[in-house]
Amino acid sequence: MTFRVLFLIVVLVPVWACRSKSAPIMSSASSSHKPPAHEPSPPVAPVRPVLDTYFGVGVTDRYRWMENDPSPEYGTWLAEQNQHARRALDRIVGRSKVAGDIRAITRDVDTIVDIQDTETSTVLSRKPAGAISAKLYVRDAHERDGRGREAGERLVFDPPGGATLDGFTASPDGRFVIVLTSSRGTEERTAHVLRTEGAQPLPDRVERLRDPSIAWLPGARSFVYTRYPEAGKPDRLARYKNAEVCVHAIGTDAAADKVVFGGVALGGAPDDYPVVALTEGSPTALGIVYHGVLREISLYVKPLSELESPSKWQKLAGPADAITEVAARENELYLLSFHGADRGRVLRLREGAVSLASATTLVPEGEDVLEQIRPARDGIFTLALRRGVHRLAHVSATGERHEAPLPAEASVESFRSRGAETTAVLRTESYVTSPVWMRWEGRDSAPVPVSFNPRPMAFAGVRVERTVATSSDGTAIPLTLLVPQGAARDGKSYVWLLGYGAGGYSLSPKFYPYRDAWLKRGGVWAIAHIRGGGELGAAWHRAGMKGNKERSIDDFLACAEKLVKDGYTTPQRMVANGRSAGAIVAGGAMTRRPDLFRAVVLTAAGANMLRLDTSPVGAENAREFGSTSTQEGFEALLKMDTVQRVRDGQPYPALLLQTGANDPKLPSWHSGKLAARVQAASTSGRPVLLSVAANQGHHDDTAEQVAQSYADAFSFAFSQLGHPDFPSR
Incomplete structure (x- = not known):
C-alpha cells in the first residue's frame, strides 16, 4: 500500500516551521540579493499575489500562477531554472568523481527485489546491475536446500522496452504468476498473467490499477484484486476514487469482472482503499479498508465460499478499534492492535466471532x-x-x-x-x-x-554510533550516526543530517550504496529518529502529526545542535536533508534556524502544504497532516508551509531543490514556489537551485540516474560546506 502514504520513503533519500507571532506575509514586495557579477542570475518568477481567506485569516500566495500546469509560461520558467541549476552544478569540481564513485560501488551488482515460495518453485524478481527494470525468474523448489545457483533458474518475464516490472504474485501451486507493469516512471499499472511452464503469456489483461493487492483463490483459476472503476479521467483529483475489489477468472474479459467488496456500495469515503486478503488453509475472506494514510484499518469478514455471493460482509473493526494488521490461520484470526497499547499487542479471534469483545491476547504489549x-x-x-x-x-x-x-x-x-x-x-x-x-x-x-x-557489499571502516538528543520539551530523540574511520570530534566533519518524521514510518537500518560517496570523503551521515515516525510506537507517531508537526522540527533542530555540541561538526559544515514529508521538517528547520545549516537539500518537497488539498492525494493525507476545510487543519498546515514561512531579508542557507516535472503526488510547483521565494528573500548570497528531472515524479530508475542525482546533491553540499575537493570553477 505504498501509494497511500503521500511521501514514503520510501525512498532513496529518505523537516515544521513554528508559526511566528506575526501574520503570514501579505505584501507582494520582495527584496532580492543579487549574486556576484561572475555568476548568472536565475530567472525571476513574476509575483502575482492571490489572497485566500481561511477562517478570517488572510494568506497571500505570490506564485499561484505556477499551479496552472501545464502552462507555457511555467514550463519555460521551470526549464530556465533547471538550466541555471545545471550550469551551477556542472561547474563544481569533483562532481564527476562523485558520480563515478557511486557507479563503482554498484557496478556489476544485481539486486533481488522480491522472493515468493510456492509448492513447486521459488519465484523471484531480480534487477541486473545497471538495468532499468527487474526481470522475473523461477527456480525449482529442490534448490532451496542450497544445491547451487547454476541449475534451475530460468527467465519467465522480461518487461518490454519502456515498461518496468513493479511486482508479482505467484499462484500457490506455482503454475501461474501475475506480473504488474507500468510505463516507466508512472504509477498506473497493468496486470498480466503468465503460465510459468514455458514462460507462456496468457491473454488476460487487467488495467486501472495502482497497488492492486492481488490474492489467488483456491484452485488458482481466479484471483481478487483492487482497481479504480473509471478510466481516462483527466482530473487527477477524481481519477483515484471509489476503488473496488473484483474477481477475475483466467481466460475471461476483465471488463466483466464482478465487484465483491468496497466501492460505492460499502458506504465509505471515496478515498478509502479496499482489499481482500486470502490465506491458504483459511475458510475466511478478509475485507480490509485502508483509510488514506491512517494506519488503523476497518476489517470485514465473510466465508470464502460466499465471496461472490450477495451475502453481506460482517464488520469486525473500524479505525477506532486501532487494528493495523490481520492474519488468518485455519479457523482463527490474529489482529495487531494498538487499542490501549501504544507498542501494540496481538489478539486472537476464533472463527465465527461477531465482535472483538471475544478476542484473547496472544502477544501482550512489551x-x-x-x-x-x-x-x-x-x-x-x-x-x-x-x-x-x-x-x-x-x-x-x-x-x-x-x-x-x-x-x-x-x-x-x-x-x-x-x-x-x-x-x-x-x-x-x-x-x-x-x-x-x-x-x-x-x-x-x-x-x-x-x-x-x-x-x-559493505562500507569499509564505517562504524554505527547511537546517541540521544534532547528536544525543546525535554523528550529524548534517538540519533544514529554513520562515522568513517579516522573521524575525530574536532568540529571538522561534514555532516549530512537526514529527517523524515511522518506516517509512523521508521528510519530503520537500510543499506544505500550511494552513501559511500559521502562517507569516504570524511562525511558523517546522521539520521534523526524524530517524532512523527514509528521508531517508538503509536504515541511517537501521534506526537508528530497535524498540529504537532512543530515537535518534529524541534526534534530535528535538537539533533543538529547535539552534533555541534558533541564536536562532530559546526553549522558551517552541516547540511539538512529531507525528501517528501521529510522536506517539511528540513524546510521548517531552514526557516526557523537558518544559522544552524550551511546548506539544505530537499527532494520532491512538500513545500506548500497549505495547498495540499488541491493535490490528487490531498484527501487521503489529511488524516496525517490536516485539511484547510477545518480551522484546526488550516492552522496546522500553515505552520508546516515552508513557502509561507520564508521571510524577506533573512540570510538563508544554500538550497538545492530536486523535483520531477510530472510528479503525480507532489507537483513541481511545490519546489518551484519555494525556489522563487527564497531566491527573492535571501540576503546570504548563497545559491538557490531548482533541478528538474524530466521523468515522472523524480524516481531514480537506473544506476546512472542514481549516480547523477546524488552527484548533484553531494557535490552541491560539499562545495557549500567548504570541502577542498569541491571548489566551483
Whole structure:
C-alpha cells in the first residue's frame, strides 16, 4: 500500500516551521540579493499575489500562477531554472568523481527485489546491475536446500522496452504468476498473467490499477484484486476514487469482472482503499479498508465460499478499534492492535466471532513496537522494532515465542510467509551491509541465506554510533550516526543530517550504496529518529502529526545542535536533508534556524502544504497532516508551509531543490514556489537551485540516474560546506 502514504520513503533519500507571532506575509514586495557579477542570475518568477481567506485569516500566495500546469509560461520558467541549476552544478569540481564513485560501488551488482515460495518453485524478481527494470525468474523448489545457483533458474518475464516490472504474485501451486507493469516512471499499472511452464503469456489483461493487492483463490483459476472503476479521467483529483475489489477468472474479459467488496456500495469515503486478503488453509475472506494514510484499518469478514455471493460482509473493526494488521490461520484470526497499547499487542479471534469483545491476547504489549504479523501453519510470525532495530519472532498457537538470531543492527525490510508452511522468507540488511535474503523455519533454528544472493557489499571502516538528543520539551530523540574511520570530534566533519518524521514510518537500518560517496570523503551521515515516525510506537507517531508537526522540527533542530555540541561538526559544515514529508521538517528547520545549516537539500518537497488539498492525494493525507476545510487543519498546515514561512531579508542557507516535472503526488510547483521565494528573500548570497528531472515524479530508475542525482546533491553540499575537493570553477 505504498501509494497511500503521500511521501514514503520510501525512498532513496529518505523537516515544521513554528508559526511566528506575526501574520503570514501579505505584501507582494520582495527584496532580492543579487549574486556576484561572475555568476548568472536565475530567472525571476513574476509575483502575482492571490489572497485566500481561511477562517478570517488572510494568506497571500505570490506564485499561484505556477499551479496552472501545464502552462507555457511555467514550463519555460521551470526549464530556465533547471538550466541555471545545471550550469551551477556542472561547474563544481569533483562532481564527476562523485558520480563515478557511486557507479563503482554498484557496478556489476544485481539486486533481488522480491522472493515468493510456492509448492513447486521459488519465484523471484531480480534487477541486473545497471538495468532499468527487474526481470522475473523461477527456480525449482529442490534448490532451496542450497544445491547451487547454476541449475534451475530460468527467465519467465522480461518487461518490454519502456515498461518496468513493479511486482508479482505467484499462484500457490506455482503454475501461474501475475506480473504488474507500468510505463516507466508512472504509477498506473497493468496486470498480466503468465503460465510459468514455458514462460507462456496468457491473454488476460487487467488495467486501472495502482497497488492492486492481488490474492489467488483456491484452485488458482481466479484471483481478487483492487482497481479504480473509471478510466481516462483527466482530473487527477477524481481519477483515484471509489476503488473496488473484483474477481477475475483466467481466460475471461476483465471488463466483466464482478465487484465483491468496497466501492460505492460499502458506504465509505471515496478515498478509502479496499482489499481482500486470502490465506491458504483459511475458510475466511478478509475485507480490509485502508483509510488514506491512517494506519488503523476497518476489517470485514465473510466465508470464502460466499465471496461472490450477495451475502453481506460482517464488520469486525473500524479505525477506532486501532487494528493495523490481520492474519488468518485455519479457523482463527490474529489482529495487531494498538487499542490501549501504544507498542501494540496481538489478539486472537476464533472463527465465527461477531465482535472483538471475544478476542484473547496472544502477544501482550512489551518493550518492542510491533509492526507486522504474518500467518504460518503452526502459528504466526511477528516483526517488531526495538530501539529502531528489527526483531523477528515465531509465536505458536499456544503463545510460545522464539526469536530469530539476526545480525546486530539489522532490519527486516521484507518478509513473506504462507499459511500452509512453517517457513518465512526475509530480507535483512544494515546501515553498512547490503541486503541478504534468508529463510527461517522458526522455533530454535537460525535463518539460512538463500544460495543465490547477490555479491555482498559493505562500507569499509564505517562504524554505527547511537546517541540521544534532547528536544525543546525535554523528550529524548534517538540519533544514529554513520562515522568513517579516522573521524575525530574536532568540529571538522561534514555532516549530512537526514529527517523524515511522518506516517509512523521508521528510519530503520537500510543499506544505500550511494552513501559511500559521502562517507569516504570524511562525511558523517546522521539520521534523526524524530517524532512523527514509528521508531517508538503509536504515541511517537501521534506526537508528530497535524498540529504537532512543530515537535518534529524541534526534534530535528535538537539533533543538529547535539552534533555541534558533541564536536562532530559546526553549522558551517552541516547540511539538512529531507525528501517528501521529510522536506517539511528540513524546510521548517531552514526557516526557523537558518544559522544552524550551511546548506539544505530537499527532494520532491512538500513545500506548500497549505495547498495540499488541491493535490490528487490531498484527501487521503489529511488524516496525517490536516485539511484547510477545518480551522484546526488550516492552522496546522500553515505552520508546516515552508513557502509561507520564508521571510524577506533573512540570510538563508544554500538550497538545492530536486523535483520531477510530472510528479503525480507532489507537483513541481511545490519546489518551484519555494525556489522563487527564497531566491527573492535571501540576503546570504548563497545559491538557490531548482533541478528538474524530466521523468515522472523524480524516481531514480537506473544506476546512472542514481549516480547523477546524488552527484548533484553531494557535490552541491560539499562545495557549500567548504570541502577542498569541491571548489566551483
